[in-house]
Amino acid sequence: MSAPSTAAMNGHWGRWAGYGAILAAALIVPLVFPAFQTQMAFLWLMIVFALTWDVMGGQMGYNSFGNILFLGVGMYVCAVVQVGLHVDVAAYNASMGASALDLTMGQYLTGLGLGLAAGAVAAVACAVVLGAGVLLLLIAVIVIAVAVGLCNWLGLPPVLGVAAGLGAAVFMALRVPALRAHGLLSLRGHYFAIGTLGLGIAAGEVASGWQFIGAGSGMVTPLYPGELGGREQFFNAAAFVLAVATFFALRRLYAGRFGLAVNAIRDDEQKAEAMGLPTTRYKTVAWSVAAVFMGIAGGLVGNIVGFIDPRDVAFAGATYGVWMVLMAILGGKGTIWGPVLGAAVFHITQELFWTYLLGWQRVALGLLIVLIVVFFPQGLLGWVRARWPERFGHRVDSRAAEEAEG
Amino acid sequence: MLDNIQILIDAPPLLVQVLLDGLLVGAIFALAAYGMALVWGVMNVINLTQGDFVILGGFITVSVAQAGLNPFLGLPVAAVLLFGLGWLLYRSVVYRVVDKDLFISLLATFGLSILLQQLMNQGFGADVQSVRSGLGTWFALGGLVTITQVKVVAFATALVIGALLVWFMKRTRMGQAIRATAQNARAARILGIDTDRVYAVTFALNAAICGAAGALVVMTWIVHPYLGITYTVRAFMIVVVAGLGNLAAVIAAALGLGAAENMAGFILGAEFQLAFVYGLLVVILVWRSWRLARERKVLR
Amino acid sequence: MSALLDVRAVGKAFGGVVANRGISVQVEEGEIVGLIGPNGSGKTTLFNSIVGHHPIDEGEIYFDNGRIDKLGVPEIARLGLLRTFQQTRIYGGMTCVQNMLISAPQQGLGVAAMLAPHTRAEEERAGELLDFVGLYEKRHLIAGDLSFGQQKLLEFSMALMNGPRLLLLDEPTAGINPTLINGLMDRLQRANAEFGITLLVIEHNMRVIMNLAQRIYCLAHGELLAEGAPSEIREDRRVIDAYLGAT
Incomplete structure (x- = not known):
């Protein structure tokens, strides 16, 4: 009987050691190395990226290349709310943020809070509509296009056309159940991966063509009103809180029915359906969970960077979008500590060595992906588990027990 | 947007022009798509480096032209060099992921794609490049429709390459081995076909096809290190619509995509043309899965 | 009071191949019913039709007096109609x-x-x-x-x-060590008696199905060939012919 309790102890020790290391890093680094606050903030954000990617990619087996969408949506919505509370957004962007906002701390914090909340809501809305309602969305868009054209021609206000389109979508949703739950989440395997890849790039293309949010020249976020250096400290703390919230929320979710359901979908989705699991709902909730935290992270990234470029910051598929997949796989996908570990290792390596690569960073990134995927697909945690299985608890104990029996 | 539709309705020659340009460029898409279908069908790998092969073929042609040679010479040069690169990539990376699960191979080729893209960025610079073919322009419909001769040549060349491929697959021993492997790799292995070699040739051949397509792209259009992914997505879309191993359908879908895309670029504005391509990808995939869900296959 | 599962004249074709034609099957609450037939006779297709895996071409399916042939797999499963797979999943x-x-x-x-x-x-x-x-x-x-x-x-x-009301089992003894088959049969019977679960079982092992089922349906070439108690089915000339390959 001593074996399982030792394993449990090891598990506990490992976990508390992890918590301790992270808390120490969070508290000590800002005090000792105040210059590294922004890097620290990005470390927490990377952890959020990897953890939320893993909800779909690792736990549910739906490998998304498009979660960057939620980051960008959260970023833009947050910035638009922050600016829109005080001035006209279109004019602000047209002047490239030259008409800089002069906000009090109270105004700034209110705007940021509202912006982050709005960004999270918008990201979840995107997840639900794109995940389970692309066909309805398409119907709405087509009807709106035709109806607005007709209204123009007949001299009626175009609002009627928009209303007609939305009405048609709602009507179809109520009358034709087959259309209701059909979106990107009904794609399987590589179709989902490539579909979401297209989605992320499409969002970047749309954002760089849309004048209202500054099109290709981007959007400037409002200035932080506090004292010098306070900005970095504030956002580092905010990113830390977000990472901790993400971690514990996911851990709580994985421990219950949700965790088993998404694992079941990963192992055999048709079986899960045959057992009566509402798979579409679980998939939509899983994507929404990823979207909430990515949306908030987006709002923070926009404010930390200070400038939102549609392709390089918001819908940055070539950097954040790839990194989140890489970090989760590097650490070990399908575990909760794997993405955290992967993000830490990747980010620290990157901060230490990247600058020496002088423009060859992205070449190195491509090489790194190939090497990790080909030679190390189980990730750090997967490797450790294969090496020292007894550290990972009861599963192996009972296997040993079985051998003892038979 | 509505104004642009109005323009097209008022000026039919312009409509012809937009559609024609789209159709001509569609044949080039068909080459990349055929290559993708080949690799997909034979190796069960969805190759995301497809578009980067195309772009690399374009850059090679640029180099050939800069060396003072006829740009059309770039086509065979690109094809041969890309064949070698494809072989190398298969022998170094791809062979390790052929029999792994699909996401591993997808991600591995995605990594290769980033690698190639960034190497091109380092090697050829991040500028938009193009090659003058030295050919002229025809005018039709009383001078309202212009047809650049190089586009017609590219179209014809694409079709000739397609015909050569069909001949290769049907008549040569290697072609037959490739087709046998596509149908059942294990049976082919038992019958003495060296499937590893078949895979290598398939992957290299695909790269060569893409390289040739890239030579045509750079003469009719532009290349840029980061544009590869759009060709990959186009090829994927065409294959999804046309299915594996049906060249006629691939050509039809490719021409249709070219025309639709050009039309959308005109109506929505050129800055939204790529957004349209990616949006169309999502719509096509969802539509396909919806259709499949309505007529599920036998399940045991 | 009609049967728990009522399959009425169901037909299903894949392209030109008719997998099921005019099949009617009734399963009463609390029964154990067998479904037999040579390979390719359409047993699994019938299961797939019942659980909503694919739409049927003709006929109607009722479960607990509610029509289910337009519902999807998870909805039907949540009504208490479950299936297991031939290739265990x-x-x-x-x-x-x-x-x-x-x-x-x-x-x-x-x-x-x-x-x-x-x-x-x-x-x-x-x-x-x-x-x-x-x-x-x-x-x-x-x-x-x-x-x-x-x-x-x-x-x-x-x-x-x-906790289903009706469980469709697709070849529960296929690939199982013969010494374990009796134990499995015992479990099936206890599930039926103690948990009150109605069973509809596809089975190739004649000894098993003859001992287990109270009634048996036999399919051949996608059509219903015979129906009756195990003793009747065993003696049925058409069933014997179908299994021996004569037409």
């Missing part, structure tokens, strides 16, 4: 207990029910049922590491965990 990456827990019926479709933790009662029930099929010792093993026969037992106990 379990969640290979999860432990046996986890397989059982996720098979517990879900309390409602709201987000709260989806995110809820497991109840004590569910955990106990999972243990009992694993004990019932003799897998209790292996409850913390990864299900994918079990032997084929054990996976079959696990799949069966997962179905029981869901």
